[in-house]
Amino acid sequence: MLYLESPTNPAIEVVDLPKVISAGKKEGCLVVVDNTLATPIVQNPLQLGADISLHSVTKYLSGHSDILLGCVVTKDKSLFDRVEQSRRYGGAIAGPFEAWLALRGVRTFALRMQRSQENAMELAKRLEKDKRVSKVRFPGLPSDPYHERAKSFMKGFGAMIAFEVKAEVSQIEKMCNSSKLITHATSLGGVESIWERRRRWATESHTIPENLVRFSVGIENVEDLWADIQDSFSAADIS
Structure with a gap:
């Protein structure tokens, strides 16, 4: 099995999915892509050749941070039958209320994702110009090393930003x-x-900088969000 995540969490790196999926298929691998951060609106791994696309429904699909749920998506009938059988025998079946909450969230998913992406793009641009920030990781920025790659097969840039702050960890x-x-908080979407x-967690990879902040951008008024960021910088004496 070849298991991929793109964009990656929390570094927001973009994998060359068409190339890597193709290479995996040539080697006879079952290719699985975790598409949680991109969502189906931004990226479609199955159309790029993947066998399975995974989503944490807890995140963007439901969008209200009130359920624990995941989904497995495939176009392959034999794979679907195997997954469905495993789910049935293992008892991993969502309750009626959780299914209702997920359905409620999916109904507004497109609108929420549009607003979150617009906010993320605007905030990424502003953070990139802020002297208190040393680096912004967001594929929507032309300066991002993954910008051109993302443009080549993604239909947007998502709503996750990672930025590195010029300050001490305590600040x-x-x-x-x-x-x-x-x-x-730790959740997103x-x-x-x-x-x-992110490095406040002992389990986080040491390849992630100590000063990296992962930012899941929501649907609030963008000016209110920017004001909150500025006030938070000031409260921590980051100048």
Whole structure:
């Protein structure tokens, strides 16, 4: 099996899916792509040749941070039958209320994703110009090393930003804790904006910089979000 995630979490790197999927298929691999961060609106792994596309429905698809649910998507009938049989025998079946919550969220998914992407693009541009930020990772920026690759097969750039702050770890933690509109939490993909310093978790890869903040951009007013970011910088004495 060849298992991929793109964009990656939390570094927001874009895998050359057409090339890597093709290489995997030539080697006889079952190709599985975690498409949670991109969502089906931005990226369609099955159309690029993948066998299975995975989603954390908890995130963008449901969009309200109130269920724990996932889904497996495939066009291959034999694969579907195997997954469905495993689910049936293992008992991993969503409850009626969780299914209803997911369906409720999917009904507004396209509108939510459009607004979140618009907000993310605007905030990424502003963060890139901010002297307190050393690096912004967002494929929608022309300066991003994955910009051209993302344009070649993605239908948007998503709503996840990672940015590195020119400050001490304690200041960055205080910044994240000081926000009033942006929620300081670990999840992502909800209507509410969420951020955190990823290396606060011992299990996070040491390849992720200590000063990296992962920012899941929600559907709030973009000016309100920007004001909250500025106030949070100030509260942490980051100048």
